[in-house]
Amino acid sequence: MSRLLCTLLLSLLALNVSAQSLNATVDRTRLNAGESVELTLESQDTTLFGKPDLQPLYELFEVLGTRQVNRLTNNGSAAQASTRWIITLQPKHSGYVVIPPLNLAQLQSTPITLHVQQGTSAADSRLAPVFIDASLDQESVYVQAQTVLTLRIYHSVSLYDDSSLSPLDMPQARVEPLGEPRTYEKDINGIRHGVIELRYAIFPQESGELLIPAQAFSATAVDRASSNTYNPFGPRPGKVVRVKSPEIPLQVKAKPASYPADAPWLPARAVSLSEVWSPQPDEARVGDSLTRSLLLKAEGLASAQLPPLPATQVNGLRRYPDQPQLANQASDNGLIGSREEREALVANREGAIALPAIEVLWWNTATDQLERSNLPPRTLQVAANPNLETLTVEAPRPGPVSTSTVQLWPWQLSSALLSLTTLLGFTLWWRARRQPAVLPNQQAGPNPRDLLDELKRTCLANDTQATRHALDAWARQQPETLADMAARFTPLSDALDGLNGALYSESGQHWQGRNLWLAIRSLPAVEDLEGTASQDTSALPPLYPR
Known part of the structure; x- marks a missing residue:
């Protein structure tokens, strides 16, 4: 009898220890460098709250994501509850890496050893279901000049719409996206790959070596084997994939010593300067307005880098400038910046008025030499304007002042003032009668x-x-x-x-x-206590206007 009692006690103790343990498992123990592995922690103790302490993982792994799943299973007549924490990890080093024990309250998991193999070569990386490639259009540029970074993400498997790409953060350079991402397909080794292409225009602000940082792309690959058991209320079936682009060094050259010190530094592939008149300058007349539009366009520079053009300061012309119009246009070769300056010119005299030439200095990055773009000088022949000719009119001779008129005008002025004040008072009184007795309370708080x-x-x-x-x-x-x-x-x-x-x-x-x-x-409006529908203060525009 005592032996049977001891056996029962040991069995109950074993069940209690099993129920209070924190089980740790991984989806695989052998993986390549750069791949991720899923660690699953499971506890059947429903009295525990919170989440496991993941701090021991940060030294050897990158924690890509965590999620919690609560499960309720029936074992015969009894229902059993369990909680799972699924943690996506990416090892930072190759070789044998140990997942350390993790703590949850008084529970502790067992360590797990992973074998991380060396990274694959560039040719073998193309056999991966998802890989990323980055390239620059040139290996060295001048300071503040443009280089184009092209990022291509290849995937031979379907991806969910939760993909994300880390931002291109470069404090030593100015980054401008070149249009929206493009998607297309490409055949690699007989396998059709989807391609996501992004392009950036990078303008280094300091000379020396600049390192283009790596960008991380993460997405969930569709698991076709478990697609039939997809649960819309649970986690998406699939595997989280995370890849990084390579870091690319860029040599940034300083401004050439031969460039004029008093001229703005403009490194570009091409610069053009043009002008448009409305009406034509040969139709100029005294007092009429001529609109002159100067357009400076540079290939390989942003519009914010273009300097102001010289103002037209000429004797005989009054100048009324408008605000400059800046615009950027993405092309196959990068960014094309433009600056348009408009000014209205009004001649105040007849004859010839000479306009000076306009010259812009810039450095040609294609030929590596100093260039000049200019507009030649122009002479305006201003004609007389017959509409502005003044007619001499004989001034009337002063006659004798009537005594009655002198005595009558103060009474007329006082009568007019009295009439105006009476009319103004009557208008204010009539407006006050139409206003409510108590002004409604103004809405407090934000709009x-x-x-x-x-x-x-x-x-x-x-x-x-x-x-x-x-x-x-x-x-x-x-x-x-x-x-x-x-x-x-x-x-x-x-x-x-x-x-x-x-x-x-x-x-x-x-x-x-x-x-x-x-x-x-789509939230329907609610009626107030008096039975009238309250006005919807948040009238929403359609989410997808047509």
Whole structure:
């Protein structure tokens, strides 16, 4: 009897220890450098709250993402609950790397050893399902000159729409995107690849060596084997893929010593200077306005780098300038910047008026020499304007002043003033009668329209934290609480559940805010206590206007 009792006690103790353990597993133990691995931590203790301490992982791994999954399974007659934390890791080093033990309250996982093989060669990387390539159009440029960075992302597998690319952050250079990303297909070794191409114009601001940093691309590859069991309320079936572009060094040359010190530094492939007159300058007349448009266009420079053109300061012409118009245009060779300056010129005398030549100095980066773009001098032949000829009119001789007129005008002036003040008082009295006795209270707080625009921006940007703050600020301006709106409108309640799940279940990076915005956009108006429909202060434009 005592032996049976001991056996039962040991069995219960083993079950208790198993229920309170933190099990750690990985999807594979052998992987190549640059690939990611999924670590799964599972606990069946429902009394534990919080999440595991991931601090020991940061020394050897990059934590690409975490998500929490709560499961409830039936084992015969009893229901068993468990919690899983799925952590996506990318080793920082090759060789044998150990995933250290992780703690959750009093529980601790066991260590796991991974074998990370050396990185593949450039030729072998093209056999990967997703890889990235980066290149510059030239290896060295002058300071403030343009170099074009082309980034191509190749994928032979389908990707979800949660892909992201790290920004190109370069404090020592100015970066301008060249248009929208382009997508096309390319056949590599008999395998069709989708290509995402992005181009940037980079303008270094300091001479010396500049390192173009690597950009990280991450996406979820579609798992065709588990696509039939896709759960719309759970995590997407697939594997998180993360690749990095190579770092590229760039040699930045200083401004040539032969360049004039008093001229603005303009390194470009081509510069043009042109002018347009309206009307034509040969039709100039005294007092008429001539509009002169000067256009400076540079291939390989941004519009903000173009200097102001010399003003037309000539005796005999009055000048009325407009604000300069700056524009950038993306081309196959990079950025084309333009600066247009318009001025109205009015001649105040007849005869010939000479306009000086306009010259712009620039450095030709293609031929590596100093160039000059200029407009030749011009002479305006200003004709007389018959409409401005003055007619001499004989002034009337002063006659005797009537005594009655001198005595009568003060009474006329006082009568006119009295009539005006009486009319003004009657107008103010009539306007005051039409105003309400008590002015309505002015709305306090921020503009509801601005709050709604901010909410739309954060939702479409898929930013969970900013969306939560913008949603609370918008709800405070509404006649009912956010809970009341969710209670009477089911799509809003479902969208709020998705937002809260992303905020508190470590899955914010997979949250899509479009459903929340659509729910707020379709929220029906609520009637007030007097039975009249309250005016919708947040009249929304259509999400996709036609």
